[in-house]
Amino acid sequence: MTTASSPPAARRGVHLQGRCEEGRGALVTVRSPIDQAVLGCLRLADATQCDAALAAAQEAFTAWRLVPAPRRGELVRRIGEAVRAQKPQLAAWITREVGKIPAEAEGEIQEWIDLCDFAVGLSRQLHGLTIASERPGHRMMEQWHPLGPVVVISAFNFPIAVWAWNAMLALVCGDSVIWKPSEKATLCALAAQELVAGVVATMPEAPPGLLALLPGERAIGMQLAAAPQVGLVSATGSTSMGRAVAVAVAGRLGRSLLELGGNNALILAPSADLDLALRAIVFSAVGTCGQRCTSLRRLIVHRSLQDTVLRRLQAIYAALPVGDPRKPGILVGPLIDAPAVQAMARALQAATAQGGSVHCGGAAPELGAGFVRPALVSIAATAPIVREETFAPILYVMPYDDLSEAIRIHNDVPQGLSSALVTSDLREAERFLGPAGSDCGIANINIGTSGAEIGGAFGGEKQTGGGRESGSDAWKNYMRRTTTTVNSSTDLPLAQGVNFDVSG
Numbered sequence: 001m002t003t004a005s006s007p008p009a010a011r012r013g014v015h016l017q018g019r020c021e022e023g024r025g026a027l028v029t030v031r032s033p034i035d036q037a038v039l040g041c042l043r044l045a046d047a048t049q050c051d052a053a054l055a056a057a058q059e060a061f062t063a064w065r066l067v068p069a070p071r072r073g074e075l076v077r078r079i080g081e082a083v084r085a086q087k088p089q090l091a092a093w094i095t096r097e098v099g100k101i102p103a104e105a106e107g108e109i110q111e112w113i114d115l116c117d118f119a120v121g122l123s124r125q126l127h128g129l130t131i132a133s134e135r136p137g138h139r140m141m142e143q144w145h146p147l148g149p150v151v152v153i154s155a156f157n158f159p160i161a162v163w164a165w166n167a168m169l170a171l172v173c174g175d176s177v178i179w180k181p182s183e184k185a186t187l188c189a190l191a192a193q194e195l196v197a198g199v200v201a202t203m204p205e206a207p208p209g210l211l212a213l214l215p216g217e218r219a220i221g222m223q224l225a226a227a228p229q230v231g232l233v234s235a236t237g238s239t240s241m242g243r244a245v246a247v248a249v250a251g252r253l254g255r256s257l258l259e260l261g262g263n264n265a266l267i268l269a270p271s272a273d274l275d276l277a278l279r280a281i282v283f284s285a286v287g288t289c290g291q292r293c294t295s296l297r298r299l300i301v302h303r304s305l306q307d308t309v310l311r312r313l314q315a316i317y318a319a320l321p322v323g324d325p326r327k328p329g330i331l332v333g334p335l336i337d338a339p340a341v342q343a344m345a346r347a348l349q350a351a352t353a354q355g356g357s358v359h360c361g362g363a364a365p366e367l368g369a370g371f372v373r374p375a376l377v378s379i380a381a382t383a384p385i386v387r388e389e390t391f392a393p394i395l396y397v398m399p400y401d402d403l404s405e406a407i408r409i410h411n412d413v414p415q416g417l418s419s420a421l422v423t424s425d426l427r428e429a430e431r432f433l434g435p436a437g438s439d440c441g442i443a444n445i446n447i448g449t450s451g452a453e454i455g456g457a458f459g460g461e462k463q464t465g466g467g468r469e470s471g472s473d474a475w476k477n478y479m480r481r482t483t484t485t486v487n488s489s490t491d492l493p494l495a496q497g498v499n500f501d502v503s504g
């Protein structure tokens with residue numbers, strides 16, 4: 001078995017039928033966003049390899065769906081053990097390839113481990129309902145069956161965890177998995193895939209085509225999305241990607257699970273514990289250099305606190321350790337690439353043009369090409385730029401006077417992923433959590449917008465796509481439901497008392 005700490009295999013990057021082969025598509029050079037060092041070269045998959053993966057996944061599904069779910073859980077248990085053993089090495093790939101600080105990179109691998117534990121328990125709990133029948137001698141029930149091959153299209157910013165959330169659940173649910181990782185994070189995907197391939201090889205019931213990896217560009221994602229044999233397309237990324245994938249999947253009346261962009265806000269109420277609030281705000285706004293789907297982008301602060309909060313935030317931002325994430329003490333690493341730095345600069349220009357004041361932040365070329373300092377911007381809630389997700393550490397700060405106004409500002413964006421209110425007022429908290437409060441998939445009190453645990457269902461509303469992944473009952477996405485009625489009587493009464501007597 002190749003270990004996750006090996007240098008990137010001399011760049012065979014396509015995993016098909018349990019084997020690693022060279023891609024037949026474009027040759028790409030992978031560079032670290034930290035210092036542009038070359039991490040490896042590999043060829044991406046081409047359309048014929050995509051077809052081969054689809055055929056293999058279909059064949060693997062046919063066998064895997066018949067393996068008892070707790071045995072499928074045993075595979076995931078073994079994967080969890082292997083991940084535990086290689087946590088630092090896997091995390092190091094995340095730091096190198098996407099620039100996360102080690103604590104966050106290890107947190108991402110910990111999510112994979114947590115999801116394995118959750119999925120193993122779930123493998124004995126994939127239960128349906130029994131339902132009272134109106135007909136004598138009849139019994140109704142729901143059963144959940146494996147769905148089919150699952151395609152996972154993942155974003156660069158959680159290069160391993162997003163696939164793991166999907167794949168670990170899909171495996172216990174009896175599905176095969178094809179992974180199209182972000183073209184910006186292929187080596188992380190390869191390290192994860194090499195680990196699971198080694199574990200699959202230890203389990204005779206696991207067919208070789210159970211887990212495939214197809215590093216590729218958008219065209220491969222679209223080919224997978226359009227394939228009729230795919231049971232579920234789980235796609236994580238920008239809203240524009242979600243729109244394209246959703247149309248392709250809907251065109252064949254298939255099933256998609258979309259986890260798209262966020263534009264997350266925190267309301268800071270007058271009764272808030274300010275020290276707690278500032279910690280929550282800063283972690284959410286600058287963690288992962290503002291490149292989480294749940295990153296805090298809008299701070300809606302009560303007017304009475306605005307000056308104090310801005311002053312304290314400016315002091316914290318001025319002291320933020322930004323730099324090479326491999327160095328001790330660094331909390332903010334680089335953005336993923338040059339276009340991301342340019343997007344941040346464009347957003348700050350737009351904010352200024354729309355009447356905002358940029359207090360701090362922007363490109364920091366003295367630290368390296370991909371580095372920026374997190375930005376704080378005072379701006380009106382009506383400025384068009386605050387409705388957009390810029391995938392960079394920009395925090396827009398805007399005042400409010402009463403909670404109804406704050407909630408209106410909060411909900412007045414196209415996205416609906418994560419939200420928070422910091423308050424000591426129980427009535428305010430319950431209002432925010434209630435039906436006329438936050439319209440997001442995640443609503444928090446007295447914590448920030450980012451850093452979710454795997455036990456809850458994760459996802460958002462509106463242009464965030466409506467999908468739910470990870471904990472709670474998200475496993476149902478990866479299965480199909482049958483409603484069954486069994487008649488053990490000698491009669492044939494019809495539902496709703498319908499009389500339909502036939503003679504003969």
Ligand code: NAD
Pocket residue numbers: 153154155156157158180181182183216217218219220221222236237238239240241242244245258259260261262292293294389391417459460464
């Ligand atoms: P992206 O949309 O550029 O790419 C994501 C994935 O989609 C990649 O694998 C890419 O190759 C693929 N892709 C892009 N366009 C496609 C198309 N037309 N057809 C098929 N596949 C396509 O996103 P990114 O820059 O990697 O990630 C950042 C975005 O992802 C942000 O908007 C962020 O909010 C979002 N995100 C959302 C979640 C969530 O759970 N809601 C989690 C992580 C990231």
